[in-house]
Amino acid sequence: MIKVITLLLLLQNAASGEKYYLESNRFLRPGVPNFPEYAVMIVLQGFLATYYDENVMHVKQDWMKEYVKENTKEWESSVQACLAYKDLLRDQTKNFNTQSNQSEGKEIIQQIFGCDWDEETNNTFGYIKFGNNGEDFMTLDTKTWTWIAANPKAEVIAEEWNANKAFYEIAKYSLQNKCLPLLKVFLRYGKSFLSRKVLPSVFLLQKSPSSPVTCHATGFFPNKAMMFWRKDGEEIHEGVEHGDLLPNDDGSFQMSVHLEVLAIPPEDWGRYECAFELSGMKNDVITKLDQDSIRSNNPKTEGLFMTISIAVIATMGCVIVIIIVALSFTAFKKRNVTNISDTDRSSTPSSETASL
Structure with a gap:
């Protein structure tokens, strides 16, 4: 309580x-x-x-x-x-x-x-x-x-x-x-x-490729702060949604701002950035919109997993083929050895015939 x-x-x-x-x-x-x-x-x-x-x-x-x-x-x-x-x-x-x-x-x-x-x-x-x-x-x-x-x-x-x-x-x-x-x-x-001033740690988060990209700042103090998305250095409002200012257990604060990215061409992502401003601090914390910097539950790891899976399946397929060929060759060899043995037995006189 x-x-x-x-x-x-x-x-x-x-x-x-x-x-x-x-x-x-x-x-x-x-x-x-x-x-x-x-x-x-x-x-x-x-x-x-x-x-x-x-x-x-x-x-x-x-x-x-x-x-x-x-x-x-x-x-x-x-x-x-x-x-x-x-x-x-x-x-x-x-x-x-x-x-x-x-x-x-x-x-x-x-x-x-x-x-x-x-x-x-x-x-x-x-x-x-x-x-x-x-x-x-x-x-x-x-x-x-x-x-x-x-x-x-x-x-x-x-x-x-x-x-x-x-x-x-x-x-x-x-x-x-x-x-x-x-x-x-x-x-x-x-x-x-x-009166202390503490800048935040800032992360880019995304639940799925179709979800907005969230710029999340945490650990800052005091709570007199602003965070927003910019394009070409200018603050934007379209496709932007601001989250609530929330406290952390240690007395610091956190906040988020979301950007819809589906309509943004991949080649234009470099024009966008998340800016965090803390009252009393001259320098802002700037985070570029970069696909490689996004933390996600469903990111590129899914493609990597598919690639690894395909490679594993292909490798296993090759191994299985090799095993099948090896087994077939072994079976064929055994069959040939058996045939040769039968032929030898038919062309070699039995001991009874030889004694007659």
């Missing part, structure tokens, strides 16, 4: 220039089989930094491990505070189920507690969102410090929370005095990881 959540988080922005964000995702899910009742995920720029519940803790990134090692007491105190928040979260959301027609204690609550920081302008922005059973439920407008119902089922609760100043005063204090300072601390440890 953690792996699935991590992949979903990676689909968000990776390193976004001078703007950064930190999120604390808290899940309250009583009664869900094979899941802890309460869990917390800390996310920096879409990358899962750590996950923990009341039984386990996973520190995912190397920079996060370094932070924990150098700030052990502060980190342990923060974790205990987050785990203790379970009771408050349960109490705050106890009426969510009455508005969503769920049995009491069976709702799944998600709270997203986050903040943004623009390093260049020093502008900050905080937000708190609640989800209920997979649906957006309620958000905090930090400009007016009022709760907004994101779902008609939350309107009554939003009115109740707006009438109680304690709900947004606590939220305001936490955003300004906890989230933003922690974001800046995490950036000191993780910024080099977020």
Whole structure:
């Protein structure tokens, strides 16, 4: 489950220039089989930094491990505070189920507690969102410090929370005095990881001779990249289909772009190329459309197999002919030897005749 959540988080922005964000995702899910009742995920720029519940803790990134090692007491105190928040979260959301027609204690609550920081302008922005059973439920407008119902089922609760100043005063204090300072601390440890540039490995793939040729790039970072087909140096759109940007397990990304090649004469293939551009890198990765470079499930190996098969069959045929000739010659020789022996026996007097 953690792996699935991590992949979903990676689909968000990776390193976004001078703007950064930190999120604390808290899940309250009583009664869900094979899941802890309460869990917390800390996310920096879409990358899962750590996950923990009341039984386990996973520190995912190397920079996060370094932070924990150098700030052990502060980190342990923060974790205990987050785990203790379970009771408050349960109490705050106890009426969510009455508005969503769920049995009491069976709702799944998600709270997203986050903040943004623009390093260049020093502008900050905080937000708190609640989800209920997979649906957006309620958000905090930090400009007016009022709760907004994101779902008609939350309107009554939003009115109740707006009438109680304690709900947004606590939220305001936490955003300004906890989230933003922690974001800046995490950036000191993780910024080099977020700002790295990694070019991809690029492959040409084709399922069959009639299929489109896929230009596939994988292992690049960040996700601010473009890939397209060009003809004579100019980007083309006809016969081109773009695939989705997808995350890899190691935090890098992959993407593909497909080109229909059936209508392209073989002599014109050299005019086409796949171009990959990574934000912040001057040089593009260029891959020429070349039949010999294509990896396929049904490529020239099929012809090679046929050639080898024909050669093997021909060789076996020759061997069989030689064996047949040899056997025939052997049989003929035996037959001649037999005939000669019979002739000799008929021309040579028997012992009885000789004695007479």
